[in-house]
Amino acid sequence: MITAITLNAAIDQIYEVNSLEIGGVNRISTVTKDAGGKGMNVAKVLQASGATVDVGGFAGGANGEKICQLLTARALPNEMISIADENRVCLTILDGSDGRGTELLESGPVISRDEWSDMLKWLDKKSKTTKWFALSGSLPEGVPSDAYKQMINIIHLNGAKAVLDSSGHALKLGIEAKPFAIKPNEEEIAAILGKNDLSETDLIEAGKQFVATGIEHVCFSLGGNGALIINELGAYKITAPKIDVVNTVGSGDSFVGGLLYGFATGEDIEATYKRAVASGTSNAMHKAIGYIEINDVEAFMDEISIVRVEE
Ligand SMILES: Nc1ncnc2c1ncn2[C@@H]1O[C@H](COP(=O)(O)OP(=O)(O)O)[C@@H](O)[C@H]1O
Ligand SMILES: O=P(O)(O)OC[C@H]1O[C@](O)(COP(=O)(O)O)[C@@H](O)[C@@H]1O
Numbered sequence: 001m002i003t004a005i006t007l008n009a010a011i012d013q014i015y016e017v018n019s020l021e022i023g024g025v026n027r028i029s030t031v032t033k034d035a036g037g038k039g040m041n042v043a044k045v046l047q048a049s050g051a052t053v054d055v056g057g058f059a060g061g062a063n064g065e066k067i068c069q070l071l072t073a074r075a076l077p078n079e080m081i082s083i084a085d086e087n088r089v090c091l092t093i094l095d096g097s098d099g100r101g102t103e104l105l106e107s108g109p110v111i112s113r114d115e116w117s118d119m120l121k122w123l124d125k126k127s128k129t130t131k132w133f134a135l136s137g138s139l140p141e142g143v144p145s146d147a148y149k150q151m152i153n154i155i156h157l158n159g160a161k162a163v164l165d166s167s168g169h170a171l172k173l174g175i176e177a178k179p180f181a182i183k184p185n186e187e188e189i190a191a192i193l194g195k196n197d198l199s200e201t202d203l204i205e206a207g208k209q210f211v212a213t214g215i216e217h218v219c220f221s222l223g224g225n226g227a228l229i230i231n232e233l234g235a236y237k238i239t240a241p242k243i244d245v246v247n248t249v250g251s252g253d254s255f256v257g258g259l260l261y262g263f264a265t266g267e268d269i270e271a272t273y274k275r276a277v278a279s280g281t282s283n284a285m286h287k288a289i290g291y292i293e294i295n296d297v298e299a300f301m302d303e304i305s306i307v308r309v310e311e
Contacts, residue, residue: 001054001132002054002264003126003130004040004043004046004056005057005136006040006055007057007137007139008037008140009037009040009057009058009064009087010036010040010087011063011066012040012090012092012290013032013090014031014093014094014287014289016029016030016094017095017096019095020097032287034289036290037090038252038253038256039055039056039057039135039253040067041290042257043134044290044291045257045261045279045292046261047075048293049261049279049294050261054078055071055077056078056081056123058082059078059080059083059087060083061085061086061087061109064083083109084112085111088108088109089106090104091105099245105138107138107141108138109141116143116147123154124154127157131159131161133151133161134162134165134256134260135163135164135165135166135179136165137165137166138166145170145173147170148170149173149176149177152164152178152179161180162180163180163183163260164183165183165252165253168192178213178214181217181218181219182217182219183255183259185221186223189220200237200309204230206218207230217231219259219276221252221255223251225239227280231269233308234308236270236306236307237306237307238273238274238276240281240304241303243284247284250283250291255276255279255280256276258275258277258297271301274300274301275301278296279297
């Protein structure tokens with residue numbers, strides 16, 4: 001069993017427009033709604049890969065209710081903790097003229113001290129039986145900034161493992177608890193290292209330092225350039241297949257889904273890295289967020305090259 005946790009769950013809504021005009025009147029051609037926030041997308045990809053997965057997080061108000069209904073419709077079991085405040089909506093505007101997605105992300109509900117304490121109690125119980133966790137996304141207000149650090153410590157005490165995908169302070173503090181793997185994109189790692197531009201050498205150096213602290217897989221996702229992953233054996237450059245991009249929103253989450261599938265099933269590590277990249281790429285070929293075609297993922301895995309760049 002793998003559990004994907006989204007502390008700031010959302011309704012992921014997509015508006016398709018023919019050509020987005022900032023400051024003008026834009027008519028929406030299609031509206032879609034799904035259970036979202038990063039961990040939800042990870043769960044969808046794990047499910048499509050054939051894993052047994054469930055989800056955790058906070059749910060409240062009409063949006064929280066809708067998220068639970070959308071999860072049930074997908075046959076994704078959820079153990080969401082009830083909150084008084086209402087979940088957020090995250091909007092992607094897909095522009096038909098250039099295929100670009102613009103994201104408008106609400107900050108989310110305010111979590112009370114008791115609700116946070118309920119989350120930690122639930123996690124303590126859950127991690128006694130679940131071996132793998134995805135901890136994904138931003139933190140809602142009210143949750144302590146070291147939320148992921150606290151959660152990873154509980155997960156470790158119960159002998160389970162976590163993959164962390166977050167940003168800013170939440171990621172920086174989460175890293176201190178040495179999760180099994182982290183997956184920052186270029187922007188996220190630059191922000192936590194306090195640098196604007198990072199060369200491949202900089203990334204390898206930073207990755208090695210994280211590995212030295214005890215993080216087993218440091219996965220830098222590089223969009224259309226694939227990924228650079230550092231582990232105790234070295235640094236691996238994994239290419240991404242060339243595709244016609246439809247919507248890259250959710251590609252990072254799909255990468256995490258592929259990665260966790262490989263870890264949890266004990267797949268060969270190079271195949272796991274290829275699966276992660278292939279899952280991110282498959283997602284980018286579709287409008288839906290956290291959507292992969294498993295046949296495409298497996299075909300891409302044969303096509304993707306992986307090169308060890310550092311001894
Ligand atoms: N333009 C693209 N072409 C092919 N694959 C892509 C593209 N953009 C993203 N991907 C795939 O998705 C993965 C995650 O994308 P990335 O943009 O780095 O993550 P995030 O969504 O977290 O910013 C990449 O490692 C790659 O495998
Ligand atoms: O929790 P955050 O960081 O605010 O991000 C939420 C948003 O990130 C997404 O999960 C997409 O993330 P990625 O493109 O990084 O995979 C959206 O579906 C969601 O609305």
